[in-house]
Amino acid sequence: MTTAPVDVESARRDYAALVDRGLSLDITRGKPSPRQLDLADGLLALPGDVRKAEDGTDVRNYGGLKGLPELRRIFAGPLQVPAEQLLAAGNSSLELMHDSIVQAFLSKLPGAERRWADEPSVKFLCPVPGYDRHFALAERFGIELIQVPLTETGPDMDVVERLVAEDAAVKGIWCVPKYSNPTGVTYSDDTVRRLATMTTAAPDFRIFWDNAYAVHHLTEDEARLADLLALATEAGNADRVFVFGSTSKVTYAGGGVGFFGASEANLAWWTGLIGKRTIGPDKVNQLRHALFLRDEDGVREHMRKHAELIGPKFAAVDEILTKELGESGLASWTKPTGGYFISLTVPSGTAKEVVRLAKEAGIALTPAGATHPYGDDPDDAVIRIAPTYPELAEVEEAIRGLAVCVRLAAATKK
Ligand code: PMP
Structure with a gap:
């Protein structure tokens, strides 16, 4: 300058x-402004007289760890995860990121040699500038945070590829791939492809793909993001992807629904562990979201x-x-x-x-x-x-x- x-x-x-x-x-x-929150006030009158989800589940009762299929279907497209591999959970995606890390410390991830708690050290790559809560969350568990420059096309992939290849302690990378917090960049197709296919020294490396702004366009010219989970799956690396998202800035911040998407093996790992934590999510809120948003066009x-x-x-x-x-x-x-x-x-x-x-x-x-x-x-x-x-x-x-x-x-x- x-x-x-x-x-x-x-x-x-x-x-x-x-x-x-x-x-x-x-x-x-x-935070959304009060006028943005007003846009979703139709939620307050829902689910009205409806008590049952499309599969006949009574949403007032326990169960359904994976969340309501009709809501998972609505967000499958925007979050680029097949509906059967996308879980609708509680009111926040940050808690899902938190729980993934805690569970990885306590229970061996698919592909892992040992629990992260038993590793001499655990490191995460942090594209900067980035989201402070990602960093604070990892820091709280003693994860060593390594800065990687965020460019106009996403993280500097030459640096990322080198670090993940040479150090098996590098277990994860934080990514906000679309309209990133705070620069607003969307990762290029080439960046996404390199993330999906790169060689990692850690067999249990995970990309924390926080697609918090998947549908948050400001113009008609909507950013297009390559499909990380599909590309990683194609490359034989399906298990390296954890996708997160939520309706916090679609409907109500704190009163929305969080999503977690991953491979079948990761989902089996996740539901097996999370089933100890909860008997199921708030399906009443999920149903009101499905009725309010209707489908992808509704979103x-x-x-x-x-x-x-x-x-x-x-x-x-x-x-x-x-x-x-x-x-x-x-x-x-x-x-x-x-x-x-x-x-x-x-x-x-x-x-x-x-x-x-x-x-x-x-x-x-x-x-x-x-x-x-x-x-x-x-x-x-x-x-x-x-x-x-x-x-x-x-x-x-x-x-x-x-x-x-x-x-x-x-x-x-x-
Ligand atoms: N990820 C990013 C990148 C965010 O900017 C925010 C909110 N500022 C969150 C996650 C928090 O999401 P949630 O409300 O679903 O926990």
Whole structure:
């Protein structure tokens, strides 16, 4: 990035004026706005008088560990997992990722020589910038986290292929393959193919394929993702894929349904273990979701309404950053066509200071470093912007203020 010098005095004046406004704005977390949640309020009247799933199961009773077939069918296409290999579970995909890791530590995965608990060390590759909760979850179990650059086409596959081939302690990789959190990139066909076919030293290597934004398009130009599970299966590596997804940002965040998809062997492993944890999921909620969303087209139609609400917020971020910082060369940012986030890159060594200045001015941002394992962004340059929750006017105000902070941090950089 070539940067024009910033006039310190004018940057200080602008910042003082910003602080004087006494703002209280929050663009920290990727939450749906209340108006987005309203879109799914039809759920509250469902399942109405219906008590039975299509196969005659009384949804009010125990059982059905794999979840309702009609809901699994709706999400089989979007999540690229055959319905019979896709489980509909509880209210969150993060808990399914958590449980997969816990179970891998406690019980041998298909193909494993031993439990992860009995390994001298367990390492995961973390494409960065990435999702802080993935990193925190793995860190909590003592997994060593290794950064891999995330490019425009997905993780740098030369690095990934080398690391998985040379070190049998590398047991997993975190991937948000479509409209990634936070850059918005979608993995290219070549990246997906290489992930599916690469040689791994660990026989129990797993790709944690968190397709959280599978249907979250912002434009008509929908990103297309290659089918990892199909490609891995074709290459004889079916067991390396764990697919996750949820309706958290389709219907209700926290009141939706999480999904887990994998090979037959992985599913047998999973259901055998998870059957000790629960007698079955909340099928009433699953039925109301199936009735509300109807089919894949129903999901697409519903997601268009989300795009109408949040598309203008993403556009506003881009417009304001272009106007305020475009010519300065002080920052670059992603222009996602889906998902929930924008990634802003500021001059090296200033991201923490930008976040601090913004906080003092009443604008809450995700902590700098959160996009990297251990909170350590070696360049101190990446800031995640989450524009969905606040009203449009608040997003605009927050981004104008953020630009002021970027200029001051750059001007006063030691
Ligand atoms: N994965 C990613 C990439 C996310 O961004 C989020 C939410 N911010 C989640 C998972 C959480 O999903 P859930 O609500 O299904 O646990």
